[in-house]
Amino acid sequence: MSISRTGATPVPTNADETVERTYLLERVGEAAVVQLYADGFEALPVNQRILIWHLYEAAIAGRDIFYDQRYAHNLDMRDVLEAILTHPSGDGDTDAEIRRYTKLFWINTGPYNNLTARKFVLQCTPEQFAAAAHAAAANGATFPLRKGESLEALLDRLKPMFFDETVDPSVTTKTPTDGRDILQASANNLYAGVTMKDVEAIQEQYPLNSRLVKKNGSIAEEVYRVGGLYDAQIRDVVRHLTSAIPYATEPTAQALRALIQWYRTGEERDRRAYDVAWVADKSSAVDTINGFIEVYLDARGMKGAWEALVYYVNATKTTAIRKLAAEAQWFENRMPWDPQYCKENVQGVTANVIDVVIETGDAGPVTPIGINLPNEQEVREQYGSKSVSISNVNDAYDRSMDEGFRSEFAWSDEEVARARRWQAFAHELATDLHEVIGHASGRMHPELGSSPQTALKEQYSAIEESRADLVALYFLPDPKLVAMGLIRAEDHDDVVRAEYENYARTPLAQLRRIREGTMIEEDHMRNRQMIVHWLMANTNAIEKRTREQKTYYVMLDPQAFREGAGRLLAEVQRIKSNGDYAAAQALFDTYGIHFDSALRDEIVARVDKLKLPSYTGFVQPKLEPLRDADGTITDVRISYPPDLTTQMLEYSEATRRSREQFRASH
Ligand SMILES: [Zn+2]
Numbered sequence: 001m002s003i004s005r006t007g008a009t010p011v012p013t014n015a016d017e018t019v020e021r022t023y024l025l026e027r028v029g030e031a032a033v034v035q036l037y038a039d040g041f042e043a044l045p046v047n048q049r050i051l052i053w054h055l056y057e058a059a060i061a062g063r064d065i066f067y068d069q070r071y072a073h074n075l076d077m078r079d080v081l082e083a084i085l086t087h088p089s090g091d092g093d094t095d096a097e098i099r100r101y102t103k104l105f106w107i108n109t110g111p112y113n114n115l116t117a118r119k120f121v122l123q124c125t126p127e128q129f130a131a132a133a134h135a136a137a138a139n140g141a142t143f144p145l146r147k148g149e150s151l152e153a154l155l156d157r158l159k160p161m162f163f164d165e166t167v168d169p170s171v172t173t174k175t176p177t178d179g180r181d182i183l184q185a186s187a188n189n190l191y192a193g194v195t196m197k198d199v200e201a202i203q204e205q206y207p208l209n210s211r212l213v214k215k216n217g218s219i220a221e222e223v224y225r226v227g228g229l230y231d232a233q234i235r236d237v238v239r240h241l242t243s244a245i246p247y248a249t250e251p252t253a254q255a256l257r258a259l260i261q262w263y264r265t266g267e268e269r270d271r272r273a274y275d276v277a278w279v280a281d282k283s284s285a286v287d288t289i290n291g292f293i294e295v296y297l298d299a300r301g302m303k304g305a306w307e308a309l310v311y312y313v314n315a316t317k318t319t320a321i322r323k324l325a326a327e328a329q330w331f332e333n334r335m336p337w338d339p340q341y342c343k344e345n346v347q348g349v350t351a352n353v354i355d356v357v358i359e360t361g362d363a364g365p366v367t368p369i370g371i372n373l374p375n376e377q378e379v380r381e382q383y384g385s386k387s388v389s390i391s392n393v394n395d396a397y398d399r400s401m402d403e404g405f406r407s408e409f410a411w412s413d414e415e416v417a418r419a420r421r422w423q424a425f426a427h428e429l430a431t432d433l434h435e436v437i438g439h440a441s442g443r444m445h446p447e448l449g450s451s452p453q454t455a456l457k458e459q460y461s462a463i464e465e466s467r468a469d470l471v472a473l474y475f476l477p478d479p480k481l482v483a484m485g486l487i488r489a490e491d492h493d494d495v496v497r498a499e500y501e502n503y504a505r506t507p508l509a510q511l512r513r514i515r516e517g518t519m520i521e522e523d524h525m526r527n528r529q530m531i532v533h534w535l536m537a538n539t540n541a542i543e544k545r546t547r548e549q550k551t552y553y554v555m556l557d558p559q560a561f562r563e564g565a566g567r568l569l570a571e572v573q574r575i576k577s578n579g580d581y582a583a584a585q586a587l588f589d590t591y592g593i594h595f596d597s598a599l600r601d602e603i604v605a606r607v608d609k610l611k612l613p614s615y616t617g618f619v620q621p622k623l624e625p626l627r628d629a630d631g632t633i634t635d636v637r638i639s640y641p642p643d644l645t646t647q648m649l650e651y652s653e654a655t656r657r658s659r660e661q662f663r664a665s666h
Contacts, residue, residue, distance in 0.1 A: 023400035025619060025642050028103045032613035033644050034400040036392055038357050038621045041638045044312060047247045048286050049636040052310055052357055054244035055288045056623050059308035059360045061236035062290070064655050064662070066306045066361035067109055068230070069211075070171060070297065072189040073161045074110040075659060079144040080133065080158060081105060082652055085645070089135035094128040099645075106648045107365050107617030111161065112171035112187070114366050115615055119169050119187075122162045129162065130155050144663065174299050182299040190303040194219060199300070208304040209266055209292045224292060224306075225266030232661035234263050237290070251281035259290060275374040279383045286312045287354075287386075289373065294362055307362035309371075314391045317353035317428075323484055324436045325350045331437045331475060336566035337573040343443045348436045351387035357638075358620050360651070365617035365644070367393050389435075397616065398424040404610045409505040411545065411554040422491070422498035429486060430472040430499050437475065438468030445577045455579025461523040462530070462592065463576055463584050469527055470569035473503065477562050496558055504542045504555040507532045511600045512607040518597045530592030531568065537591070539564035550606065551599060619644050 025033045041049065067074040081102040088095045101122045108114045111121070122129060130152075137143065137151055145154055160167040168187035176185035181195045191199075193214035202219050204210065210221040211229055222229040226238065238260050245253045258274040274291070281287065288311070292304030325348025332346040351370075359367045372387045374380065403416075406423075410416045444452065453460045475481070477496045482489045507529045520526050532553065536542045541561035545552045555561065575583045622641050625633040641647060 022642060023396055025644065027613060028100060028107070030614045031104060031107050032400060032616045033103070033107070034396050034616050034618055035640060035642050036356070036396050036618045036620050037640065038312075038355050038392055038638060040312060040314060040355055041357060041621070044285070046635055048312065050625075050633055051244055051247035051252075051286050052312065053623055053625055053633065053636040054240050054247065055286075055290070055308075055310040056358050058237045058240035058244070058288070058290060059310055059358045060651050060654050061240055061658070062233050062306055062308055063360040063651055064659055065224070065230045065233050068662075069189055069303075069305055071110045071112070071161075071168070071187060072192075073158060074189075075663075076144045076154075077111070077158060077161055078105065078652065079659075080154070082649060083141035083143050084129075084132050084136045086649065087136035087139040087141040089132040091128065091132065091135075094124050094132050097122065097124040098129070098132060103644060106644065107615075109361075110171070117171045117173070119165055119171075121165050126155075126159055126163055146663075172297055172299050186299045188297055190298050196300070204302075206266055206268070207302050208268075208271065208295075210303070223266040225262075226264045228266060230306075230662065231665065232658035233655070236655075236658050238263050241290070248286075249281075249284045251277075252284045252287065255281045262291070272376070272379065275376060275379045276383050279374060279379065279386055282386065285315075286310075289363075289371070293373065293375070295375070297362070305362035307360065307364075309356055309359045309363050311354040311356040311388070311390070314353045314355050317391055320486055321350055321353060321432055321436055323486065324348060324432055327480070327484065328437060328440055330480065331471075332441055334478075335441060335471070335569070335573070336474060337442070337570040338577075341442050341445070341573050341577045343441065346440055349440045350436060351389050353391045354388045355392040356390055356620075357623070359618070364620065366615060367618055369393050369397070393618065394428070395424065396618065398427075400616070402610060402612060405509075405607075405612060408606055408610060409509050409552065410501070411547075411552045415501050418494055418498045419502060422495050423502050426476075426495045426499035427502065429481070429495070430476055433472035433475055434468040438471035439464070441471060442467070442573050442576065445579075448577070448579055452576050452579055456576070456581055456584050459581060459584035459588060462526040462588055463572060465524050465527040466531060467569065467572050467576060469531060470565050470572060473500070473531075473565040474562060474569055477558065493558075497555070500541075500558055500561050501555045503528070504532055504535075504553045508551060508553055508599075508603055509607075511595060511603040514595075514600065515604060518595055518600070520593050520595065526588055526592040529595070530588055531565070533591035534568055534587070535561065535564045538567070549602070551602060617644065619647055622647065622650075 021037070023034050025035055027033070041052070044052070064075060067078065081098065084098055085102055101120075104120060105111060111119050113120060133143070133151060133155055143151055143154055145151065170185065171187050173182060173185035176182060178185075181197075183191045183194055183196055183199070189211065191212045194212045198214060198219055199212065204212070204221060206221050206223045209224040211224070213220050213222055224230050224234065226234050241256050241260055245256050248256060255274065255277040258270070258277040262270040262274045288309065290308040291306070293307050294305055295301045295303060297303070297305045328346045328348035332343050335342055356367070358364070368390065370387070370389045372385055374385060403420075406419050407416045410419060448455070452464075456463055476499055477492070481487050482492055487495055510525050510528065513525075514520060520529060532542060536544065536553070539560045541555065541557050541564055543554050543556055545554050571583075574580065575587070619642065621638050624637045624639070626635045626637060628634050
C-alpha cells in the first residue's frame, strides 16, 4: 500500500452495508490528516477493553520521550506553540500560520519532515510570532520558562529552531555531503557532542537504550530507565503497565512483567528476556508494542526510538488469512509451473491482522502499515517473531484516497465505479494471496547447489516479488475462493476486474515517484512494470491507448490476463528454481527497468495537477473509562473526535506533570 492522496470519498465499509463517515479530515501542506477507526473495539469483552485502556494510558505517558529523542528543543517548542494556539492573539494571518506550522509539527513530531528528514520553519516573522506569544501570555497562557528566564529570552533561545533552516538542518544524516561526521550532521538528541570516532573508542553497555554525552572529554551513557534519563515518563509508563497486568492473559502478563523489569534496570539481558516473553505471547487477542524499538532515527542504527502501539486481533480478517494458509497445499498442487518445482508439504505464511487503537512516539501520528518484531536476529532465530498487518490503517489510507487519483488513470466511468466499489476488497484479498500462498510456494531445483539469492543476486527480490504477485493474479479468479467463502459468487467477476484494472494502471501511476532519470530501482516497482509490460507484449489482456494526449493502460480481457499471468509465472518459477540469472536480467531489462522520460513527464504533470498529499498523519480513537462510585473502572468507551488539534492538546495535557519533572531534573 502506498502513502496516499486527497479527498474524502465515503464508500461502503464492506460488501453488505453502507456507512458514510469521514476519513480525510483536512490537508495541511503536503500532509493529509485522516481519521482512524477501531470498529472491533466495542465487541471485545469488557476485561480486554479495560486492558486496552491501561495500555493506552501507557502509550500516552511515554509520548514525550520520543519528542525529546528526536530533537532536544522539541518539548519546549511544542509547549510554546500550544500555549499560543490555545490563546489566539486575534491577528488572523499570524494565528493561521502558527496553526499550520503546529499541525505539521505534531504530525512529524517536531520540525523535521518524516520523509526527507529536512527541517521546516515558521513562515511568519519572528516579531509577529513574539507578538502572538505576548498576547497569549496576557491571556493567561503559561510558557516553559527556565529558572529566571523571561518570555523574551525564551523566544530568543528558540528563534533559530523556529525560523532558521540552516540551524540543525536535518534530523538524521546517514551520508553527509560535506564530509561531516554522521552524528554531528544529525540534529537528533540521541548523542550530545559525540562523534563516530568517540563512539568507536568506547564499549557501550546500553547500545539500544542510552543517550551518549561527551562531558569533560569523556563519554557518558545516560540510560533510559527508572532513575535514569526519562525517569518521570518511564515511571508513568510502568505504573500504567502494572495496572494492565490483572486484566491480561498469563502470557501477556509475563511479557508486561518482563517489560517493566527492563524499564527498571535498562539492562540488555532484561531487554532480551522481554523480547522472548513478547514473542512467546502468540495467541492473546490484545497486544502491545512498547519500548525503545526501531533504530532508523539514529544515523548509526543503534539507538532505539521510543514507541507504543496498542492493538487487538481483527478476528474476521485473521480467520480469512488462516483459511488460506490451511489450503496452501491445494494451491501448491495447482501451480501453473513444472510439477518438479511444487513443494510437498507447503506451509502458508501467516500474520495476524490487527486493528490499532493508539500509536504514539515513533509509531504515530505517521504510522507503519505492517510490523515484524523483535529486531534482534538471534532472538528471531531461536524464538521466532511476530508479524502483524495493520488493517484499520490500510483501510483508512484507501478510503481517504482522492477520487481524482483513481479516475485520472482509469479509461472509463465504469472502471472508476468498479474501483470505488471493489478495489480495497480486491487488493486486500490479492495481498493475502501474495503473502500467504505466493511467498510460501515453490521449491528449488533439486540439483541447484546455491540459494536463489546467491544465484540471482540483485535480481532476486524483484523475481520473488513478481512470483508472489503472479500467484495472486493467477488464483484470484479461481472458483476455489468462492468455495472457501472468501468472495461471494455474484461479486467474483467484478472483484477480479477491479484488481486486474488497478494492476494495469499501476505502472503508469507509479512513474510519478521517479522524477529523475529513466530507470526504476525499487524492486516492487520493477516487478509491476515487468508483469504489465510482459502481458502487453505477449497477450491481448492490456492495451495502451491515448485520449487528449493522456496515456492509459486499459485492461480488456480478464481471461487473457489470467492465462498470461499463469504462463509468466511458470517462467518466473523456472528462473527462481534454477537460479537463472541471465534470464532474470533479460526479463527485467526488457520489461521492468527502463521507461520513456516523456511518458514520465506526462504522468508527473497529471498527478501534480491533482495536488496529492505525500504523507498522512492519523487522528486516533479516544478512550474514556467509566467508573463506579468507588472509582473502579467498570468499562471503557471509544469515540472519534475528528480533530487533530483537540487530540494533540489532550495528549500534551496528560503528560504535563511528568514533563515538568523531566525539565526540573536537568
Ligand atoms: Zn512480497
